[in-house]
Amino acid sequence: MSDVLTVRGLSVAVRDKALVSDVDLTVGAGERVGLIGESGSGKSLTALSIIGLLPEDVRADGSVRVDGVGHELVGADERRMSRVRGRDIAMVFQEPMTALNPTMRIGDQLAEAMLIHSTKSKRSALAGAVELLELVQLPAETIRAYPHQLSGGQRQRVVLALALANDPSLLICDEPTTALDVTVQALVLDLIVRGVLERASALLFITHDLAVVATVCERVLVMYGGRVVESGPVGEIFTRPRHRYTEGLLAASDLETADRRLTTIPGTVPPAGQFPSGCVFRNRCRHATDICAQTPEWTGSETRGFACHHPAGVADV
Amino acid sequence: MRRLNPSLVVGGVIVGLIVLMALVSFVWTPYDATLVTPASRLLRPSWSHWFGTDKFGRDVLSQIMVGSRTTLFVGVVAVGVAAVIGVPLGILSAMVRRWPSEFIMRANDLLLAFPALLLAIMFGAVFGASTLTAMIAIGIASVPSFARVIRSGALQVMRTEYVLAARAAGRQPWPIAVRHVLPNVTSLITVQASVSFAIAVLAEAALSFLGYGTPPPTPSWGRMLQESQEFLFSAPRLAIFPGVAIAIAVLGFNLLGDGLRDRFDPKLEDRR
Numbered sequence: 088m089s090d091v092l093t094v095r096g097l098s099v100a101v102r103d104k105a106l107v108s109d110v111d112l113t114v115g116a117g118e119r120v121g122l123i124g125e126s127g128s129g130k131s132l133t134a135l136s137i138i139g140l141l142p143e144d145v146r147a148d149g150s151v152r153v154d155g156v157g158h159e160l161v162g163a164d165e166r167r168m169s170r171v172r173g174r175d176i177a178m179v180f181q182e183p184m185t186a187l188n189p190t191m192r193i194g195d196q197l198a199e200a201m202l203i204h205s206t207k208s209k210r211s212a213l214a215g216a217v218e219l220l221e222l223v224q225l226p227a228e229t230i231r232a233y234p235h236q237l238s239g240g241q242r243q244r245v246v247l248a249l250a251l252a253n254d255p256s257l258l259i260c261d262e263p264t265t266a267l268d269v270t271v272q273a274l275v276l277d278l279i280v281r282g283v284l285e286r287a288s289a290l291l292f293i294t295h296d297l298a299v300v301a302t303v304c305e306r307v308l309v310m311y312g313g314r315v316v317e318s319g320p321v322g323e324i325f326t327r328p329r330h331r332y333t334e335g336l337l338a339a340s341d342l343e344t345a346d347r348r349l350t351t352i353p354g355t356v357p358p359a360g361q362f363p364s365g366c367v368f369r370n371r372c373r374h375a376t377d378i379c380a381q382t383p384e385w386t387g388s389e390t391r392g393f394a395c396h397h398p399a400g401v402a403d404v
Numbered sequence: 405m406r407r408l409n410p411s412l413v414v415g416g417v418i419v420g421l422i423v424l425m426a427l428v429s430f431v432w433t434p435y436d437a438t439l440v441t442p443a444s445r446l447l448r449p450s451w452s453h454w455f456g457t458d459k460f461g462r463d464v465l466s467q468i469m470v471g472s473r474t475t476l477f478v479g480v481v482a483v484g485v486a487a488v489i490g491v492p493l494g495i496l497s498a499m500v501r502r503w504p505s506e507f508i509m510r511a512n513d514l515l516l517a518f519p520a521l522l523l524a525i526m527f528g529a530v531f532g533a534s535t536l537t538a539m540i541a542i543g544i545a546s547v548p549s550f551a552r553v554i555r556s557g558a559l560q561v562m563r564t565e566y567v568l569a570a571r572a573a574g575r576q577p578w579p580i581a582v583r584h585v586l587p588n589v590t591s592l593i594t595v596q597a598s599v600s601f602a603i604a605v606l607a608e609a610a611l612s613f614l615g616y617g618t619p620p621p622t623p624s625w626g627r628m629l630q631e632s633q634e635f636l637f638s639a640p641r642l643a644i645f646p647g648v649a650i651a652i653a654v655l656g657f658n659l660l661g662d663g664l665r666d667r668f669d670p671k672l673e674d675r676r
Contacts, residue, residue, distance in 0.1 A: 138572055143501065165577075173574030180572075186565040190587035199583070203574050249573065 089154060091116050091256050091289035092137070097149035097161070099132045099141065099313070104360030106145070107132050107313040111389055114257065114289040116154075119280065121304035121321070122293045123336075127356045129313035130293045134259050136161070137291070138176050139168040155256055174204045177250035179279075181262040183243035187234040193220075193245055194230025200252040219248040223278050240271030244278060251282045258283055259291045264299060276303055297340050301325060306390065309333045312357075312367030317393040329386075329393040329400055332368045366396065412663025415598075418656025426472040435463035437470040438621045446639055455645050458631065464642065467623040468649050474624045475605050475653060478539050478617075482604040483597050485543025490550025491593060495581050497551070498558035509555070512548045520545030520603075521610055528616035538617045542607045546600045553596045557589040564588075591668035595661050602657035609650045625650050 092114040099107035107129040114120045122130045136147040139160060151160040156171050163171075172178075180186050188196060197216035201207040207215050217227045223244035234242055243263060250258060260279060264272040280303055283290045292303050300307055301321055308318040309330065317330035328334045335352040354371040357363075363370045369379040374397040383394045429437075434454070441461035449456045455464035497508040524541035531537045561567060562585065570580050611617035612626025620627065625646040632642035 140568060140571055169571075169574045169576055171574070172572050176572075178569070178572040180565045180569055182565050186569050188566045188570075188584050188588070190590075191583070199575075200573050203579075246569070249569070252573075 089116055090114070091118075091154045092291065093150075093152045094133075094137065095150040097133065097136060097147065097151060099129070099136050099145060099147045101145045101360075105313060106359050107136070110149070110310075110315050112291075112308060112315070113389065114291055116256070116289055117284065117287040118306065119283060119290040119292060119304045121300040121307040122291060122310060123295060123297065123300055123307060124310035125295060125336075125356050127359060128310040130295075130310050131261055132313075133310070134178070134261050134291065134293055137257075138172055138178055138259060139163065140172075153257055170204070173200065173255070174206070174253045175255055176257045176259065177253070177255035179243075179246055179250045179258070179260045179263045181265055183239050183246055183266060186246045187242055189234050191233075192230065193232050193234065193237070197230070197245070197248060197252060200249045204253055206253050215252070219252055220245075222251065222282065223248045224274075238271075240267055240275060243267060243271075243275050247275065247278060247282065251286070254286050255288060257289045257291065259293070261293045262295070263292075265294070265296070272299070279303065297325070297337070309336070312362040313359075314367055314394070316368065316395070318389065319391040323391065327400060329398040330368075330395045331372050331374050331397065331399060333393075334399045335371075366394075372397075409663050409666050411659040412667060415656050415659030415661070415663050418652060419598075419660050422472055422653055422656060423476065425469055426476050429466075429469040429473060433463075433466040433469050435466045437462065437466040437623050439463075446635070449641065456639075456641055458628070458642055459635065464628075464645055467628060468625070468645060471623040471625045471628065471646070472649070472653075474535065474618050474622060475608060475650075478535060478542065478608040479601045479604045479657075481539040482542040482546060482607075483600050485540055486546035486550045486600055487593060487597060489544070490547040491554050491586075491589075493547070494551040494554025495558045495585055495589070498555045498562055499577055499581060499585070508551070512551050515545075516548035516552075518545075520607060524607065524611050525614065525616050528611070533616045533619060535618045535622070538608055538611045542604045542611075545607070546603060549600065550593075550596055553592055554589055557592040558585050561585045561588045591664075595665045595668060598657050598661035598664060602654045602661065605650065605653050605657065609646075 090113045092112070094110055094112040097107060097110040098105065110133055122133065124130050132141070135141050137151050137160065141147055147161050149161055153160060153171065153175050156175050158167060160168070160171065194213060194216045197219055198212035201212045201215050202209065213230070216230050220227060220229050225241060225244055237245065263279065264275050267275060276299065292300070294300055304321055306319065307321050307324050308315050309324070309332065310316065311332045317324065317328065317333045324333060325337065328337055338350040339352060341350065352371055365380040366375070366383050369375040372379070376397070378396050383396045385392055385394050387393060439462060444457050444461045445459055447453050447457040453463050453465070455468065457463055493508060493512070497505040520542065523545050524538060527537045527541035567580060567584055570584055608617055609626035609629065612624040613630045615630070617626055618624035628646035629643055635642050
């Protein structure tokens with residue numbers, strides 16, 4: 088299996104505040120990888136730096152490479168990036184209500200997506216638009232509709248169709264179903280997985296919903312405080328977490344606790360750039376000791392490993 | 405579903421009537437507006453001359469009717485000039501990086517700080533007083549307010565996810581400006597156009613009054629006011645009729661602008 092996305096040592100900072108530090112990440116063709124973590128853990132920034140759409144004063148360092156693109160993506164100029172975006176990398180955003188231009192018909196927006204990279208002629212672009220709508224199970228008449236005539240779920244399906252328009256080798260979904268209700272969520276997730284499988288594209292799926300990760304992804308990376316703290320196959324992570332943060336995250340989503348009370352991780356996520364030195368989780372960790380003031384080494388391989396001085400599953404030292 | 409707001413209706417009706425008056429004046433006026441008849445100077449309003457006559461015996465109603473053409477023409481051209489320059493500037497400054505954007509907006513502020521009438525008088529002095537110089541000067545003076553309003557609207561559109569999505573789809577900045585930003589600020593353009601129109605009407609009247617606007621014999625409301633000065637006590641009606649016409653026109657366009665703004669506003673949450 089060839090690697091579609093290879094991220095090495097990715098760091099994102101605004102002035103001297105580090106927002107994401109030293110992220111390594113690979114996604115192979117046809118592989119579905121999840122990126123989970125609380126708000127403010129740096130998931131979305133990681134995604135935006137891969138596609139090169141960070142806000143103006145935010146800087147990325149490190150290396151991002153995508154199969155089929157002959158150059159480094161970090162620091163690539165706007166002109167080169169706009170050729171990559173939408174063709175090699177596509178992205179689905181969180182908010183379906185605002186992700187479509189209210190003044191353009193759905194068909195025109197779909198056709199535009201194909202015309203940007205001239206993957207289709209003008210005439211076949213409209214036919215292509217209908218095909219894309221079929222793919223996301225919307226009726227062909229939708230091409231004449233304006234976004235306000237569609238529901239949130241329908242719009243998110245249009246957004247997905249837009250992202251798949253040019254058969255990207257990498258699809259990034261940033262919390263695509265967070266704004267949708269549960270029944271619609273299942274359909275959209277199913278369409279995402281099918282769209283990715285049919286194209287043998289790589290999927291990077293960002294969410295804070297563990298249940299969604301379990302249905303969609305094969306492998307998962309847990310982010311906290313701008314760092315990847317643990318990674319591994321979904322089954323492993325969910326049954327035998329090693330990092331104390333992952334452990335807390337899973338406990339918090341467990342509804343079957345003994346005393347019928349929800350377990351929470353003590354404290355709150357610190358504001359960006361104010362995470363403790365060393366292990367970023369140590370100020371909220373029950374197991375933290377003096378050694379945690381040093382940044383923990385990565386233990387294991389990239390596809391299964393963690394960064395913790397006192398991992399779960401062994402006796403506390 | 406949508407309630408018609410009173411200012412939109414009243415403003416729309418006033419503007420409609422002025423446009424109608426201007427159109428009718430092309431095919432019919434009670435008298436030739438420029439016809440000088442010394443025998444019937446300074447007549448009081450009567451059945452044959454509803455608004456009376458001026459010092460040259462010209463029919464005041466006919467002059468008001470023909471004058472509305474000048475008013476509308478000046479307004480349309482001035483607003484056109486302002487929009488054609490101001491809208492792209494506003495969108496551009498919302499899309500470029502920080503310091504070029506600052507440069508555009510500071511230059512804009514400079515022009516904004518310059519009194520519009522003074523600019524128009526300067527233009528008149530340099531290029532000669534004519535309707536054209538008045539229109540262009542008023543237009544240029546209205547550019548800053550256009551640029552400012554459109555910039556704030558465009559900044560808001562630039563923050564939306566569909567612009568981010570368009571960039572994520574590989575759209576270049578220029579097509580984004582034309583296909584995504586411009587269509588979504590048209591409501592702002594409409595509102596600003598009608599407000600600027602009111603200002604242009606007033607500015608044209610002021611310029612004509614000062615002798616830098618429409619030269620004689622083309623009837624203009626501002627010049628009618630100026631010519632009425634010497635009869636302010638003996639025949640105040642000569643000042644009242646064009647004055648009321650100017651006031652109504654300005655009111656009409658302002659109301660229309662307010663009404664349109666109320667109509668569109670729910671879409672624009674945090675306009676600066």
